[in-house]
Amino acid sequence: MKRVLSGVLVAAFMLVSVVMFSQTAQADEGKIVGTISKLVISADKKSATVVLKDIKSGEDLTVLITDDLTLDKFNDKRIVEGDEIRCKYEKDGGKNSSKMFKKTAGC
Amino acid sequence: MIKKIVFFTFAVSFAGVCYGQAAEHPGKEYILKNGYQGPKTCEVCHPGKAKEFIGTVHWTHASKVDNVDNVKPNEVYGMKNRNYTMCNGNDIVNNLKEVPANDKGKTKFSGCNSCHPGDHASDVGSTGPAAEAAIDCLLCHSVKYDFSKRKPMKRNDGVVIIGQDRSVEAAANLGRPSNKTCMTCHEAAGGGVYVKRGFEMTAAADAHAAKKMVCIDCHVVKNHRIPTGFDPNNWAHDGLRLSCVGSCHTEKPHKDAQIDNHSSKIACQTCHIPKTGGATAKDFTVWTKLDNGFYEPSTLKKEVNETTPIYAWYNQTVANRPDFIGPKGSRIDGKSKIYPFKVFQGKAYYNKKTGELLSMDFAPPSSTGDTLAGVASAAKILGIKEYEPVPGWQTIYFSSNHQVAPKKRALSCANCHAPNGILNFKELGYSNEEIKNLTNPELYFQRLLKKQIEEE
Numbered sequence: 001m002k003r004v005l006s007g008v009l010v011a012a013f014m015l016v017s018v019v020m021f022s023q024t025a026q027a028d029e030g031k032i033v034g035t036i037s038k039l040v041i042s043a044d045k046k047s048a049t050v051v052l053k054d055i056k057s058g059e060d061l062t063v064l065i066t067d068d069l070t071l072d073k074f075n076d077k078r079i080v081e082g083d084e085i086r087c088k089y090e091k092d093g094g095k096n097s098s099k100m101f102k103k104t105a106g107c
Numbered sequence: 108m109i110k111k112i113v114f115f116t117f118a119v120s121f122a123g124v125c126y127g128q129a130a131e132h133p134g135k136e137y138i139l140k141n142g143y144q145g146p147k148t149c150e151v152c153h154p155g156k157a158k159e160f161i162g163t164v165h166w167t168h169a170s171k172v173d174n175v176d177n178v179k180p181n182e183v184y185g186m187k188n189r190n191y192t193m194c195n196g197n198d199i200v201n202n203l204k205e206v207p208a209n210d211k212g213k214t215k216f217s218g219c220n221s222c223h224p225g226d227h228a229s230d231v232g233s234t235g236p237a238a239e240a241a242i243d244c245l246l247c248h249s250v251k252y253d254f255s256k257r258k259p260m261k262r263n264d265g266v267v268i269i270g271q272d273r274s275v276e277a278a279a280n281l282g283r284p285s286n287k288t289c290m291t292c293h294e295a296a297g298g299g300v301y302v303k304r305g306f307e308m309t310a311a312a313d314a315h316a317a318k319k320m321v322c323i324d325c326h327v328v329k330n331h332r333i334p335t336g337f338d339p340n341n342w343a344h345d346g347l348r349l350s351c352v353g354s355c356h357t358e359k360p361h362k363d364a365q366i367d368n369h370s371s372k373i374a375c376q377t378c379h380i381p382k383t384g385g386a387t388a389k390d391f392t393v394w395t396k397l398d399n400g401f402y403e404p405s406t407l408k409k410e411v412n413e414t415t416p417i418y419a420w421y422n423q424t425v426a427n428r429p430d431f432i433g434p435k436g437s438r439i440d441g442k443s444k445i446y447p448f449k450v451f452q453g454k455a456y457y458n459k460k461t462g463e464l465l466s467m468d469f470a471p472p473s474s475t476g477d478t479l480a481g482v483a484s485a486a487k488i489l490g491i492k493e494y495e496p497v498p499g500w501q502t503i504y505f506s507s508n509h510q511v512a513p514k515k516r517a518l519s520c521a522n523c524h525a526p527n528g529i530l531n532f533k534e535l536g537y538s539n540e541e542i543k544n545l546t547n548p549e550l551y552f553q554r555l556l557k558k559q560i561e562e563e
Contacts, residue, residue, distance in 0.1 A: 033398060055398040069309070072287065077255035084399060104397075106299035107222050107292075 028091035032061055033104065036081045041074055048074055050098075052085060063089050065098045079103060132281040143278035146242050157239035160331045163345050165224065166242075167232045168198055170343040175425040176435075178342075185343030186219060187231050190466040191432055192453020192501040193297050193340070194219065195391045195404070198231045200466045200485035203259055203267055209474040211400035216259035216267065217473055222292040227259070227269045243271045246291065250282035254291075289322040297386060298404060305385020305449065306509040307411040314379075314511045325349060337423040338506035339433050339448075351375040365554070374444045377418060378518040380507040383449050384411035391455040391467060392498045394476050402476040416447035416507050418530055429457060429464050433504030438536035445535065448504035456482050456496035465496055520551035 034052030037060065041048045048065045065071060073079045079101075088100040134152055141148065146157040164170055169185030172178050187198045194201075196219060203218030220231050229241035245252055249272070256272040286308045297303025310317040315325070326333050332345035352358055352375065359367040369378075387407050394402035420443035421434035436443030456465045456478070468488065471480035482496050523530050524546055532542045544550075 076251075076287075077253050078287075078291075080255045102300040103295065104299065106295035106297060106302055107217075107219055 029088065029099075030091065030096070031086075031088045033084065033086050034061065035084050036079070039074060039079075039081050041071070045071065045075070047071070050085075050101075052087060055084070061096065063087060063096045063098045063101075065101055067098070067101075070098070070101045135279050135281075138275060138278045143245075143273055143275050145240055145273060146244055147240065148278065149244055156244075156331070157242055160242055160244075161234060161238050163331050163333070164343045165331070165333065166238075168220075168223070168343060169232065170345065172342045172344075174337065174423060175339075175342055176427045178427065183343075186222075189342065190464055191340065191503060192389065192391065192455050192464070193303060193386070193451060193503060193505075195453070195455045195464075195467045196469055196485065197466065198223075200488050201469050202230075203227055203269070204470055205261070205267065206401075206470040206473040207475070209400040209402075213400055214474070215401065217469055218259075221259060221269065222296065223269075225269070226271060228262070228266055245272060245277045245281075247284050247288050248281045249277040250285075251277050251280040253277065284321075284323055286316070286321045298389075298406060299408070301384060301411055302386045302406065302408060304505060304509070305383045305409065305411050305414065306507075307384075308509070312411055312510050312512075314513050317513065325355065327354070336506065336508055337421075338508065339421075339425040339504050340506075342425075372444055374421075374446045376507055376511075377445055377447050379511045379514075380416070380447055380509070381512055381516060381518055381522075382412045382415060383507045383510055384409045384413050385449065386451060387414060387449075388452045389454070391453065392478050394472050394478060396476060401473050403473070411510065414449055415529075417450045417504070418445050418447055418535070419504065420444070420535065421446040429462055429501065430499070431502050433502070445530070447507040449507055451503045451505060452500055453503065454498055454500050457499045458491075459495040459497045460493055464501065465491075465494060520555060524548075524550050 032052055032054055033056070034054045036050055037053045038051040039048060040050075046066065048071060050063050050065060052061050052063060053059070054061060065074075070079070079085070084104045086100070086102050086104050087098055089096040089098050091097075134149070137151070138148060150157060160166055164185060167183070167185070168187040169183035171180070171182070172184045173180065175184075178184055186194075189197055190200075198218075198220040201217075201219045203216060203220050205214050205216055208214050220227065223231050224243040224246050225231070225233065225238065226241045226243070229238040233241075243257070246257065253272045253274070256270045259267055259269050262268050290308070293304075294300055295302070301307060307313070308316045308322075323333075326335075326349060328334075329347060332347050334347035334349040335341055335344045336348060336350055356375070358370045361367050366378075385408065387409055389407070390405040393405055395405045396402050419434050420436035420438055420440075422436035422440055422442040424435045426433055426435050434446065434448065455467070457463065458465050465482050466485045466489070467478065467481040468484035469481060471484055472478045479496060482494075486492075486494055518529070522528055525548075526546045528546070532545055533539075537545060
């Protein structure tokens, strides 16, 4: 019985992973190095919208940030307008959701 | 009775921790009334703190060093004056300045001593009343610090200074230093976020962060001296050391004697920090041009949790040669344990005449990519007249001391004792006969089988 169950579970798991895998494969991923030209923190402070000006092309890209670590850096102005950022994002439903958002500078 | 006392002490120390976080700082009203004039305001109630602070490594970036080969016992070493291929420069040769304009006409401020809680006019290791008045106490103590004010700029007389937030708002809102306090400088060391040591203090990556612990819960600060360990590349210290074993854990922390039995030969970190991240190699002789027109040292990077350590015996003394900085130790010296290290390799210029590693001022190559001009500038600053630069590689071992994995990711028996295990027993000094024994499934078979059945 246990065997059968685990077999079913494995199959279910495989199905889920196939679905998940194809989803990530479908989702459009992008990366950009750009300077922040606009930074707006939402009223509930749970997200922020940032416009990045692509260093290379000069084009604007709007990115949505929801991770706490980065939001906190906006909050105490560790990251401000004018800073150069290396960002990876995922396109989902018309939005670009940030997956990585780091200043390029270091010491 | 004993139990009660223990509980009482625990309760008191716990209350102490809470006090730091939640309670209002008793000086708040005074500051709101009298404003904030820098350290001297704090000194009204905390006399001697400024003088105390400028005696620590966080101000001097150097100390005497006694566990490293080829250093002079009466001189001080640290980020102030050291040269190795993670940075290839230091506070002296790569002093904070405005770099020359690049081909897009842009300049920027850059230099090692931007990671210093002074104002740069009072720089690394400065002393006296001006230095004491320049300390940025609020950088570490305020919870309302406006970091957009902490940036390099030129004063009217042309001197480059680092701004500070000295507002009453910041001074009136003090709190216990947090992870991000320390990460202000430690996060982007080595040329970018998580480049140098490649560890992240998030709940997913670190078992202690998951328990909401912060840097100073382990690095217990005494009079502004922050304890450190024995990373082969952290030479400067304030005379206080910490390790996993001591006030936090014992040598035998497991319910399982078989794991505990390893403690005399294997450091806790070896099983508990299976991965780190950050830079694995850099080339300082040929820089990469970025889209913004500036150049940076060419760097191979990994995300946190992407680099696999190398394992070596370490007795907490350090080999220091032009081609290698790393652990010394052996299986038989009676003092060593097997520790995990991140291996890093860096290419830079050596002086053919002496074999020594040459350092670099980053200002010239930042804007033009001309790395030899950077070497020439550094040589001039140091008064080195005779040199012939030739490229060469240096290998460096960094201790893996953070990012303790959640316990289910700790290394288990077969990770080491299977024939394809992570340890190179031969290189670690075990004989063929011993290796045969150490890779015999007999050591772990029954126990892993039992575990497997439990989990099935």
